[in-house]
Amino acid sequence: MTEINNTIEKSPVKLTREDFMSDQMVKWCPGCGDHAVLAAVSKVFPEIGYKKENFVFVSGIGCSSRFPYYVNTYGFHGIHGRAAAIASGVKIANPKLSVWIVSGDGDSMAIGGNHFIHLIRRNIDVNLLLLNNRIYGLTKGQYSPTSPLGAVTKTSPYGTIEHPFNPGELVLGAQGTFYARALDVNPKLMTEIMFEAARHDGTSVVEVLQNCVIFNDGAYDEITDKTVREERTITLRAGEKMIFGAKRDKGIRLNGTSLEVVTLGENGITEDDLLVHDPYQTDPGIHLMLAKMAGPDFPVALGVIRAAKAYATYDDLMEEQIASISAKSKIHCMDDLLNSGDTWMI
Amino acid sequence: MAAKDSKVVEMEEVVIRFSGDSGDGMQLTGTLFSDTAALSGNDLSTFPDFPAEIRAPQNTVAGVSGFQLHFGSSKIHTSGDLCDVLVAMNPASLKSNLKHAKKGATIITDIDNYEPKILEKAGFASNPLEDGSLGDYTLVKAPIRKLTREAVAELGLDAKTADKSKNMFALGLLFYMFNKELDHTFHFLEKKFAKKPVVIEANKLVLKAGYIFGENVEAIKSTIEVKPASIEKGKYRNITGNTATAWGLMAASEKSGRKLFLGSYPITPATEILMELSKHRNLGVKTFQAEDEIAGVTSAIGACFAGSMGVTTTSGPGLSLKSEALGLAVITELPLVVVNVQRGGPSTGLPTKSEQGDLLQALYGRNGEAPMFIMAAASPVDCFYAAFETAQIAMEHMTPSILLTDGYIGFGSELFRIPKMADFPEIKPPIAAPNSDFKPYARDPETLARQWALPGTEGLRHRIGGLEKSDVYGQVSTDPQNHERMTFLREEKVQRIANRLPEQEIFGQPEGDLLVVSWGGTRGFVRSAVERMQKAGHKVGHAHFRYIMPLPKNTRQVLSAYKKVLVCELNAGQFVKYLRMNFPDIAMSQYNKVQGQPFTVIELTEKFTQTIQEA
Numbered sequence A: 001m002t003e004i005n006n007t008i009e010k011s012p013v014k015l016t017r018e019d020f021m022s023d024q025m026v027k028w029c030p031g032c033g034d035h036a037v038l039a040a041v042s043k044v045f046p047e048i049g050y051k052k053e054n055f056v057f058v059s060g061i062g063c064s065s066r067f068p069y070y071v072n073t074y075g076f077h078g079i080h081g082r083a084a085a086i087a088s089g090v091k092i093a094n095p096k097l098s099v100w101i102v103s104g105d106g107d108s109m110a111i112g113g114n115h116f117i118h119l120i121r122r123n124i125d126v127n128l129l130l131l132n133n134r135i136y137g138l139t140k141g142q143y144s145p146t147s148p149l150g151a152v153t154k155t156s157p158y159g160t161i162e163h164p165f166n167p168g169e170l171v172l173g174a175q176g177t178f179y180a181r182a183l184d185v186n187p188k189l190m191t192e193i194m195f196e197a198a199r200h201d202g203t204s205v206v207e208v209l210q211n212c213v214i215f216n217d218g219a220y221d222e223i224t225d226k227t228v229r230e231e232r233t234i235t236l237r238a239g240e241k242m243i244f245g246a247k248r249d250k251g252i253r254l255n256g257t258s259l260e261v262v263t264l265g266e267n268g269i270t271e272d273d274l275l276v277h278d279p280y281q282t283d284p285g286i287h288l289m290l291a292k293m294a295g296p297d298f299p300v301a302l303g304v305i306r307a308a309k310a311y312a313t314y315d316d317l318m319e320e321q322i323a324s325i326s327a328k329s330k331i332h333c334m335d336d337l338l339n340s341g342d343t344w345m346i
Numbered sequence B: 001m002a003a004k005d006s007k008v009v010e011m012e013e014v015v016i017r018f019s020g021d022s023g024d025g026m027q028l029t030g031t032l033f034s035d036t037a038a039l040s041g042n043d044l045s046t047f048p049d050f051p052a053e054i055r056a057p058q059n060t061v062a063g064v065s066g067f068q069l070h071f072g073s074s075k076i077h078t079s080g081d082l083c084d085v086l087v088a089m090n091p092a093s094l095k096s097n098l099k100h101a102k103k104g105a106t107i108i109t110d111i112d113n114y115e116p117k118i119l120e121k122a123g124f125a126s127n128p129l130e131d132g133s134l135g136d137y138t139l140v141k142a143p144i145r146k147l148t149r150e151a152v153a154e155l156g157l158d159a160k161t162a163d164k165s166k167n168m169f170a171l172g173l174l175f176y177m178f179n180k181e182l183d184h185t186f187h188f189l190e191k192k193f194a195k196k197p198v199v200i201e202a203n204k205l206v207l208k209a210g211y212i213f214g215e216n217v218e219a220i221k222s223t224i225e226v227k228p229a230s231i232e233k234g235k236y237r238n239i240t241g242n243t244a245t246a247w248g249l250m251a252a253s254e255k256s257g258r259k260l261f262l263g264s265y266p267i268t269p270a271t272e273i274l275m276e277l278s279k280h281r282n283l284g285v286k287t288f289q290a291e292d293e294i295a296g297v298t299s300a301i302g303a304c305f306a307g308s309m310g311v312t313t314t315s316g317p318g319l320s321l322k323s324e325a326l327g328l329a330v331i332t333e334l335p336l337v338v339v340n341v342q343r344g345g346p347s348t349g350l351p352t353k354s355e356q357g358d359l360l361q362a363l364y365g366r367n368g369e370a371p372m373f374i375m376a377a378a379s380p381v382d383c384f385y386a387a388f389e390t391a392q393i394a395m396e397h398m399t400p401s402i403l404l405t406d407g408y409i410g411f412g413s414e415l416f417r418i419p420k421m422a423d424f425p426e427i428k429p430p431i432a433a434p435n436s437d438f439k440p441y442a443r444d445p446e447t448l449a450r451q452w453a454l455p456g457t458e459g460l461r462h463r464i465g466g467l468e469k470s471d472v473y474g475q476v477s478t479d480p481q482n483h484e485r486m487t488f489l490r491e492e493k494v495q496r497i498a499n500r501l502p503e504q505e506i507f508g509q510p511e512g513d514l515l516v517v518s519w520g521g522t523r524g525f526v527r528s529a530v531e532r533m534q535k536a537g538h539k540v541g542h543a544h545f546r547y548i549m550p551l552p553k554n555t556r557q558v559l560s561a562y563k564k565v566l567v568c569e570l571n572a573g574q575f576v577k578y579l580r581m582n583f584p585d586i587a588m589s590q591y592n593k594v595q596g597q598p599f600t601v602i603e604l605t606e607k608f609t610q611t612i613q614e615a
């Protein structure tokens, strides 16, 4: 892993995962995918290297949003849907904090959808872990904006009749600069991604495909089951060819204006024909196509899909504006302001 | 310019109402006259009265924009009831503003605008200038359009551009009538149009033309002298309530050392506070124009958590949207400052008009038991002091707090005696020391305020949130006894703020026949009416409340001091309900007005007289 370089103060000593363990009883169901996310966070935070006081967790409401109670950092368990807005205030108020949002698919795609897109549009330098179990867990099993069309849930006994959001498309549509997808059952990839999210300047959205054992068990079996995972997912890495498959015999290439799955060695296809992943490119065109890939024709893309330095962060621009305007202004305190402009003696 | 040979009449106070099409520049005209009056030493108060539409159809009553100025040589409390001079730039403005003019008032109107079609649009069946219906007034029939075009003829401007300066004609005429200097307006024009010398020249020529017209026109028989006011000596400026609110917040930020963060979404009549604060990056003010009111308040709550003075500003409908988040600020006990500039409701209601209809929403509009500190500003200038105090109390008592102002005082302006920041107290929020024995809900024994532990500080990591927490330790808790204890602690914390509040004063004798009670932005009108009653020998007193939650400790004594109590407010009776709930044994009658307009001194004195006479 490379170094992280920004203005957040680093810890003089190497921290360990114990530094981030809270004394609270973790109350998620046994087997819930959220446990894996917690484990990944406590593993990666010492690697990120900031002083432990500089981490802040902000969440909304949902099973996933209980997260802040389970890590020993500063934490704010907010209200449903508003974590992104609360976190925006935290980061703008103090840009020297490393701010992490934990939110569910209901929290960020439904009630908080507006804050989600505007957070991304502003490119505020926070990290958002979107724990997507395609269901409302805390309220016991209603469909969410990411539940697939036809999903049978407690509020859709005959199947849903609404088309789901793909969070990645939403992130890119909102001009996101960072989007990654992880699996709760692949903690190693998840930690790698979290580190990259921390390293990225701007809003980093990490979607975790998370299993809810109680209300939506097996929602991702089609891609996570050990027997098919290699065939139905592709892990993207910067600078590497897009290859996947248990035998690593499949790849992605660009055919005209679309992506295409090809088999190496068939019809004269070689590795040279395959796309090389470039998460850093500004143009989101390929990133969008990658984010949209789905079965049965395509593998689901995992890893850092986009990490572009497309534009400055809101918090940097704010600090720069304050510095440059202050330097030019003749008004340095309230007394100056009160006495500025038209005044007269009586 | 040599003044005409007319006599000079002295007046103690004058009300001028400027009215015209919303594109006629009447707000600017009124402001320029006000500034000049202030510069010449008059005390004053102003109020703009404009339509919700930016440009309603031309020459219709719906499109009339007004600006009222009350200035004088004595203390001015309000923008006045009826006007002495009405400027009506077109028939529609005459139609809709005549009701605001005194009998015998001087009406200045542009006779070039009285074509049949325009008269019809304004709803006149016949020409009021000719049908004798204005017999009770002094009419100054000014051919404003014609003379404006003539004045700028030498500049070769097209008619449309020339007509844009018509308001300067009216202004020049008024300057003549009131013996005021043109200099301030010249300076203003030079600054405002620095890049367009022709426009400066055109406006100056028209301004002078208006002045000269005044010198020559027969209808103006005398000019009026309003002597400088005998107000407290010092340095003054003119300020609107919304600007004063913004500056009061900034002053509190300076005095507390907490950076000001504003999360806000534009809404009339509160937007000016956001606009004003957004100018002051030079003083480190961070304004965040959020995607909606909910993001406005929640970002401010996040900023509070991070150690800033978090503020959100809004008006009625926005306050409704913020309710859930206000509960979050209550339970996390963060010093959020909320400013609600009230307007006519419910729903979108009367966006540009004023009302006091959000009092109960501010007090009770949240789920659960969610008390907050609430105070209400009494006048445009008081917005400065009330905003300062609201933020001070929020931070020192670690409680979300609401400042109520309204469209009338928000848009209205007054002379502001410039204070010195050295005269303000330091604000001392209870910030937890690094590596101290911090417990999220341990409290100051006196105020019950918890400590403010700022992220980034060593040794204070903790979690707060919307779930109920255990007393002292701040762990998630569903324990029934704990919830009840925390509920009462939050209530008691707000109640104890009363210990620091000044006693409620009575303006007038300690006892008498009628105690008039008011709160918030109506102080000026009610005070003027009470003064008038007192001068006429009535035993009337006035208790004007700035502190709503908690009420001052002596409120019971105040309400019991007079034979009768009359609570006056611009709603259907919200404060009186609240007082009756708190003091069920004290009889109170009420006087309410819900027209989106301020009280008038006349209607108040009538009501007071009637109340005294009632058995």
Ligand SMILES: Cc1ncc(C[n+]2csc(CCOP(=O)(O)OP(=O)(O)O)c2C)c(N)n1
Pocket: A061, A062, A063, A064, A065, A080, A103, A104, A105, A106, A107, A108, A131, A133, A135, A136, A137, A138, A139, A144, B324
């Ligand atoms: C204003 C408001 N509306 C509704 C709720 C009820 N509620 C709590 S969590 C939730 C959905 C949670 O789903 P998700 O965000 O996907 O989180 P998960 O539990 O699945 O992790 C709902 C509807 C609430 N707490 N607040």
Ligand code: SF4
Pocket: A027, A028, A029, A031, A032, A033, A034, A063, A064, A133, A137, A138, A211, A212, A213, A214, A215
């Ligand atoms: S209900 Fe589902 S999402 Fe919630 S804790 Fe249990 S398994 Fe996890």
Ligand SMILES: [Mg+2]
Pocket: A062, A104, A105, A106, A131, A132, A133, A134, A135, A136, A137, A144
């Ligand atoms: Mg969910």
